[in-house]
Amino acid sequence: MASAPTVPPRRSFDEHGRALPLAEEEVRRRSAEAIQALDALRDMGDEEEQRATLDALMAALNEGSLSDRPRFR
Secondary structure (H helix, E strand, O other): OOOOOOOOOOOOEOOOOOEOOOOHHHHHHHHHHHHHHHHHHHOOOOHHHHHHHHHHHHHHHHHOOOOOOOOOO
16 A cells, blocks of 8 residues: 655745745756656557547547537538
């Protein structure tokens, strides 16, 4: 069973919601992690699977619309 982390992550905003300045090293680390996450998403599944998922998502969004106009064609 996994346990919860004991050290909270460093916040990037203060108690008033204002952005806190980040060190250049922290900005680079976060950027690298974001790029790594996007690369992992890009590599998930094959092109046929991605097309089928997109088609299903667009159909579901069109079905749930309050308007008679389709969102996607």
